[in-house]
Amino acid sequence: EAGVAQSPRYKIIEKRQSVAFWCNPISGHATLYWYQQILGQGPKLLIQFQNNGVVDDSQLPKDRFSAERLKGVDSTLKIQPAKLEDSAVYLCASSPTWSPEAFFGQGTRLTVV
Amino acid sequence: DQQVKQNSPSLSVQEGRISILNCDYTNSMFDYFLWYKKYPAEGPTFLISISSIKDKNEDGRFTVFLNKSAKHLSLHIVPSQPGDSAVYFCAAPINAGGTSYGKLTFGQGTILTVHP
Numbered sequence: 001e002a003g004v005a006q007s008p009r010y011k012i013i014e015k016r017q018s019v020a021f022w023c024n025p026i027s028g029h030a031t032l033y034w035y036q037q038i039l040g041q042g043p044k045l046l047i048q049f050q051n052n053g054v055v056d057d058s059q060l061p062k063d064r065f066s067a068e069r070l071k072g073v074d075s076t077l078k079i080q081p082a083k084l085e086d087s088a089v090y091l092c093a094s095s096p097t098w099s100p101e102a103f104f105g106q107g108t109r110l111t112v113v
Numbered sequence: 114d115q116q117v118k119q120n121s122p123s124l125s126v127q128e129g130r131i132s133i134l135n136c137d138y139t140n141s142m143f144d145y146f147l148w149y150k151k152y153p154a155e156g157p158t159f160l161i162s163i164s165s166i167k168d169k170n171e172d173g174r175f176t177v178f179l180n181k182s183a184k185h186l187s188l189h190i191v192p193s194q195p196g197d198s199a200v201y202f203c204a205a206p207i208n209a210g211g212t213s214y215g216k217l218t219f220g221q222g223t224i225l226t227v228h229p
Contacts, residue, residue, distance in 0.1 A: 004156070033216065042117075042202050042219030043157065056216065091156055100206065101146055102217060104156030 002026065004105035006092050012111045018061040018080035021108045025094030026071070031055075032069055033102060034077050036071065043091055050097070082112045116140045117205055119220035127228055132190040134223050136203035139184065143205040147217065148177060148188050151200045160201075163189070193227045200224050 005024040013019050025032050030051050030057040046065065052072040060067065064083070069075040079086055085086035089109050093102040118137045126132045136146075146166040149157035163170040163177045163186065170177050176189045190197055204217040 027115075031216075040221070042119075042204070042221050043217075045207070045216060045218070048216050065190075093156075100162060101147065101159045104149075104158070106154070106156045 004094055004103055005090055006090075006105035007107055008108055009106065009107070009112075010109050012113060013082055015112050016081040019082055019110060020076050020078045021076070021110075023075045023092030023105060024094070025075070026103055028096065029094035029103070030072070030097045031095045031099075032075050033077070033095075034067055035093060035095040035104075037089040037091055037107070039088070039097075049077065052088055061069045079110075082110075084112050086110060090112050115221075116143075116218050117203055117220040119201075119203060119223050121223050124219070124223040125226045125228065126193050126194055129192045132188075132193045132197065132225055132227065133204075134190075134201050134225065136173040136186045136188075136220055137184055138186075138205060140205070141184065144177065145206055146177070146186050147204045148175075149165070149202045149204060149219075151202065151222070157202060190225075193225075195229050198225055198227050206227045 007022050032049040034046040037043040047060045047067050049069040052069045067077045089107040091107045093104045095102045114137050147162040150159040150160045151157040161172050161175045161177050163179050169177050179186045200222045201224045202219045204219045207216045207218050
């Protein structure tokens with residue numbers, strides 16, 4: 001079974017630029033999550049999708065972050081404009097509905113300079 | 114508000130000995146807990162979980178203990194191996210008792226180093 005795919009693996013941008021991350025979840029997983037992991041901390045949930053609808057985006061900084069899940073499968077997370085404090089690993093995860101486990105991708109390491 | 118806490122940033126043990134990683138939580142509504150393992154440049158991978166109706170769950174070398182009265186859980190690795198060297202996160206579903214268990218709140222992580 002193929003895992004959660006994310007791209008790119010690494011990205012370096014200057015502050016105030018924009019950036020986008022892509023995620024392809026495990027086939028058949030209805031629920032998709034984006035997490036932000038800052039160095040030395042645990043992952044923090046940004047947004048949760050159920051199929052193509054947003055279930056929870058309460059932790060998403062909506063003035064600069066946006067996310068969508070096209071046709072209930074792939075998802076993109078965008079930051080515009082980026083700030084230095086956005087430097088982190090952005091993890092995409094998916095799970096079947098009602099599953100107690102989330103399956104994570106390898107993440108995208110973003111460095112804002 | 115950190116609802117799941119791992120107060121030990123790092124742990125170093127000798128190969129073959131026991132590793133004990135600790136986790137405390139504040140939300141008494143949490144009814145399920147998970148441990149994830151993370152290698153550098155990889156995403157977290159699920160290791161073991163425990164429901165609040167149990168106080169112990171074992172899977173091979175890994176055992177998780179839950180003490181509900183103390184709001185404390187621990188992960189025991191016996192015997193520890195160099196390949197176990199990784200960051201370990203404990204986590205709990207944010208929607209305690211509800212849907213979407215994969216919506217998790219994580220501890221800060223503990224870096225485990227197992228020396229040969």
